[in-house]
Amino acid sequence: MAKEVIKVANLEKYYQKRHVLHEINFSIHEGEVVTLLGPSGSGKSTLIRCLNGLEPYQKGDVIFNGEKVVPTEKNWQQIRQKIGMVFQSYDLFPNLTVLENILLGPVKVQHQSREEAKVNAERLLAQVGLQDYENVYPRQLSGGQKQRIAIVRALALKPELMLFDEVTASLDPEMVRGVLNIISNLAQDSNMTMIVVTHEMNFAQQIADRVLFLEDGHILEQTKGDQFFKQPQTDRAKAFLESMDF
Amino acid sequence: MAHSGINVLFEGRNLIRLFGGLWTTIEIAAVALILGLILGVILGVLRTFQNRLLRVILRLYLEFFRIIPTVVLLFLFYYILPKQMGLNLLANEVATLVFALWTAAEMSDIVRGALISVPQHQRESGMAIGLSRWQLYRYVLIPQAVSLELPATINLVTRVIKTTSLLMLISVMDVINVGQQVVEANNQKYPTGVFWVYGIIFVMYFAIDYPLSWWAKRMDKKRLERANG
Ligand SMILES: Nc1ncnc2c1ncn2[C@@H]1O[C@H](COP(=O)(O)OP(=O)(O)O)[C@@H](O)[C@H]1O
Ligand SMILES: [Mg+2]
Numbered sequence: 244m245a246k247e248v249i250k251v252a253n254l255e256k257y258y259q260k261r262h263v264l265h266e267i268n269f270s271i272h273e274g275e276v277v278t279l280l281g282p283s284g285s286g287k288s289t290l291i292r293c294l295n296g297l298e299p300y301q302k303g304d305v306i307f308n309g310e311k312v313v314p315t316e317k318n319w320q321q322i323r324q325k326i327g328m329v330f331q332s333y334d335l336f337p338n339l340t341v342l343e344n345i346l347l348g349p350v351k352v353q354h355q356s357r358e359e360a361k362v363n364a365e366r367l368l369a370q371v372g373l374q375d376y377e378n379v380y381p382r383q384l385s386g387g388q389k390q391r392i393a394i395v396r397a398l399a400l401k402p403e404l405m406l407f408d409e410v411t412a413s414l415d416p417e418m419v420r421g422v423l424n425i426i427s428n429l430a431q432d433s434n435m436t437m438i439v440v441t442h443e444m445n446f447a448q449q450i451a452d453r454v455l456f457l458e459d460g461h462i463l464e465q466t467k468g469d470q471f472f473k474q475p476q477t478d479r480a481k482a483f484l485e486s487m488d489f
Numbered sequence: 490m491a492h493s494g495i496n497v498l499f500e501g502r503n504l505i506r507l508f509g510g511l512w513t514t515i516e517i518a519a520v521a522l523i524l525g526l527i528l529g530v531i532l533g534v535l536r537t538f539q540n541r542l543l544r545v546i547l548r549l550y551l552e553f554f555r556i557i558p559t560v561v562l563l564f565l566f567y568y569i570l571p572k573q574m575g576l577n578l579l580a581n582e583v584a585t586l587v588f589a590l591w592t593a594a595e596m597s598d599i600v601r602g603a604l605i606s607v608p609q610h611q612r613e614s615g616m617a618i619g620l621s622r623w624q625l626y627r628y629v630l631i632p633q634a635v636s637l638e639l640p641a642t643i644n645l646v647t648r649v650i651k652t653t654s655l656l657m658l659i660s661v662m663d664v665i666n667v668g669q670q671v672v673e674a675n676n677q678k679y680p681t682g683v684f685w686v687y688g689i690i691f692v693m694y695f696a697i698d699y700p701l702s703w704w705a706k707r708m709d710k711k712r713l714e715r716a717n718g
Contacts (some may be wrong), residue, residue, distance in 0.1 A: 297613055316622075324619035334614040338632040347628055348618035382715075393614075400618060 245273040247309065248404050248436045249294065254303030256289060256460075263289055264460045267303070271404070274434045278447040278468070281457035282483060287440045290457065291406045294438070295319065295326045308403070324352055327397030328406040331413055333389035335381035341368075341392055342377040348400045360399065367395040371425050387418025394425055405429070405437040412442060419443070426450065444489040448472045456480045494681030498689060503671050507686070510667030511693050514653050517581060517661070521588030522646055528589070529596020534626060536601040547597065554594035559652050562587050567659040580661045584653075592649055599641045603634035636712070643705035647698045654694070664690055 249271050256264035263286050271277055279287050292298040294305060296312070296319030305312045307322055335344050342364060349360035368374045371391040381389055390410055397405065407426060411419040423446045429435045430450050441447050447454070451468030456477070464476045472489070475481050498504050536547050554562070567583045570576055578586070607630050615629040657666035668686045675682045 295617065297616060320616075320619055320621055323617055328614075328617040330610065330614060330617075332610045334608075334610040336611065336615070336629050336633075338629075338636070347620070351624055351628065352619040352621075396618065 245275070247271070248273055248275075248307070250306040251294070252304045252306065254290075254293060254300050254305070256286075256293060256298065256300045262460065264293070264300070267462060269455060269462065269465060270306075271436060271438065273403075273436055275436055276430045276450050276452045276468075277438050277455055278451040278453075279438055279440045279455045279457060280447060280480075280483070282486075285457045286460040287457055288408050291328070291408055291438055291440060294404075294406060295323050295328055297328075324348070324400050325402050326404045326406060327400060327402035329390070329393050329397055329408070329410050331409045333381070333386055333393065333413075335384075335389050335392055335396070337381050340378050340380055341373070341384075344381070344392065345396045345399045348396065353400060364395070364399055367398055368392075370428075371395055372421075385418065386414045387421055390414060390418075390422050391425060394422075394429075398429075403436060405435055407437065407439045407441070409440050409442060442487070444472070444484070444487050456483070458483075494679050494685045497671070497675050497679040497682035497685050500675060500679075503675070506667050506671065507664060507689060507693075510662060510664035513581070513661065514656065514663040514665075515697075517584050517588065517656065517663070518650050518653050521585045522592055522649060524585075525589040525592025525649075526596050526642070528593035530600050530631075532593060532597035533600025533604065534631070536597055537604045551594045551598055554591045559587070559591060560655055560658060562591065563655060563659050580656075580659050583659060584656050584661050588649060588653070592645065595645050596642065599638045599645065600634060603638035603641075604630055606637060607633045640705040640709040640712070643701050643708070647701045647705070650698055650701075651694065664693060 247270050251267050251269055254264060254267040255262070256267075267290060269277075279291065281287055289298055293300045296314060296316075299314065305314075307325070312318060312322060335341075336347070339347065342361070345364040345367070346357065346360050349355040349363070350357055355363075365374065365377070368377065371394065373388060373391055373395075376384065376388065376392075381392070384392065394410075410426075411422050414422065423443065426437075426439065427446075427450055430437065439447070439450065448468065451471070454464075454466050454468055454471040455462055456464045456466070456471070456475070456479070458479055463479055464471075466476055466480075471480070472484070475484060498507070532547055532550075536544055538544070557565075563584065566578075566587050567580065571578065611629055611633065612625065615625040620628065653663060654665050656663040657669065660666065668690050672683045672686050679685075
């Protein structure tokens, strides 16, 4: 059986008094694609942000590669190099060119040689069809292009797990396909382990090995991908799928 | 016979003395600005940290230098501190120190404001690629803050240079003080000399400050255009 990349045990999260994640338990194995679905405000973003330490949690554990994370800033900083994350907003660094955006992590954080990192960056850029944009600044790119670069920037660190938080939610419709294709290719060709939060139900159905369905901070069900979309186990999930016109 | 007032400038070494005074002014302003801006950036960064005590102390420092008029600061440092603390500084050194501390205080506020207006997403995407706090500031936040704060910084520089005209009050041989001496020495021969002397000092300040103000305005406009476009 494939190795367990990440495991979450009894995780509880509060924003001040407000309890937003309740008893979260799941684990993800190497090469698995999990989509995290649920209504807006159910805690999807909060949950994946807990997985790379961008949000502190009050109880429970995150276990990465079999080791319990001791949640200090220093430890998270190490672990974040192995967990890539792409956000909804296009958040490239506007003061750096595309290539410098991509090289920052590998060169400054991982101390790879610039030449080696550059070869890798160019290979990744070619994979997303943006090999001619190395020396361009983010403001000259479209939303879809920025988001593809943001994915490359995360991949450049050679992560073992990728987190995608509604990465197509603020893109123009004609840009969405291209970005989703990159994520599917990553799942199929590179066998990347990932957690994908998305509102694109067709896409979710196509890539999900498993679905975690979240509502009001509770995981209501964890179901195999093909089954979830045909026959969700809970009425809540059924209603959710209907509300998404699926 | 009446002498034309403008000749007061060419009498003896007057013009050279005025430029010498200008040089003293520029020297004090330049050293104070370099030290003050560097210190200001450091303090500005520190003011964005979570540490409560540090923030309160730095805030008090800022308010002290902002509320107390520069004239009073100059007197305080020149006349009172040396007596109380047994520090003996030359007038030029006192002036440089006061202006540097004042610049640092104002600059810390500019830098802090610019840093906290860099969007939270930038901070998080920097953290997400594993940058340490220091690297986050060095490669992401400070470079972005600089372009936000540049116009305000140039305005501060302009203000500091203008305020150097107060240096004469603590008998620094700056351009104003030299000008006054020239006027007094030549009062008999050139009754209208005062207009010419202060006229040329005006031109000197204008020649330095106007391009700076113009530059700051232009940059602010460009930045707004870019933000809207
Ligand atoms: N920084 C925050 N402070 C306080 N409450 C928050 C914060 N971020 C999110 N929340 C609340 O936590 C809940 C979960 O939010 P979120 O994780 O963003 O949900 P989702 O991504 O599923 O839309 C929501 O009720 C939201 O209002
Ligand atoms: Mg969300």
